[in-house]
């Protein structure tokens with residue numbers, strides 16, 4: 383039988399990336415003299431990748447970005463973020479132990495993030511986490527991204543696990559919707575960057591700490 387797969391979101395789920403995302407975003411928008419965003423703003427800005435984050439930050443400040451300006455701003459963000467990784471970004475408490483026990487129980491693990499794939503890989507490399515994952519896909523890996531089911535299905539395929547039973551773990555509406563669209567169960571975590579109460583997202587289960595993500599729990603949700 384194909385091994386079951388646990389698919390993780392990255393920003394706000396595996397890793398607390400907020401301080402570095404904020405620093406790089408503020409560096410980016412400073413090019414247009416916009417006031418820095420705060421941590422509270424960030425939950426409304428992340429979720430749909432860097433480009434959308436920049437656009438939303440401009441909107442927050444009552445400004446807009448033209449299509450002509452966007453490539454320079456994206457390059458500014460990517461250069462700053464890429465050069466400072468992993469910076470202050472840290473895996474959430476209990477994550478590494480959870481990955482270890484799931485891997486030992488023969489689950490296939492994968493990452494499905496709306497972050498640019500290259501940045502996701504550099505970050506996971508920098509934190510020494512890459513080796514856990516059979517696939518790492520980003521918002522620019524396919525022609526669609528979360529909440530589109532295709533992002534999850536494409537991730538499973540890259541993990542060599544097309545059609546395998548799978549479970550999605552995420553912090554935001556896009557993760558839970560993508561899971562629903564792909565017809566798989568989901569776990570929501572409350573320590574990330576959701577701008578909605580995660581209990582209202584319709585996840586199969588909400589956990590508050592990775593210590594709760596045990597092998598029996600994963601097996602139960604996948605049954």
Ligand SMILES: O=C(O)COP(=O)(O)O
Nearest residue numbers: 392393429430431495496
């Ligand atoms: O960087 C983003 O906008 C979202 O990233 P995530 O899908 O890993 O939460």
Ligand SMILES: [Mg+2]
Nearest residue numbers: 391393394553
């Ligand atoms: Mg997230």
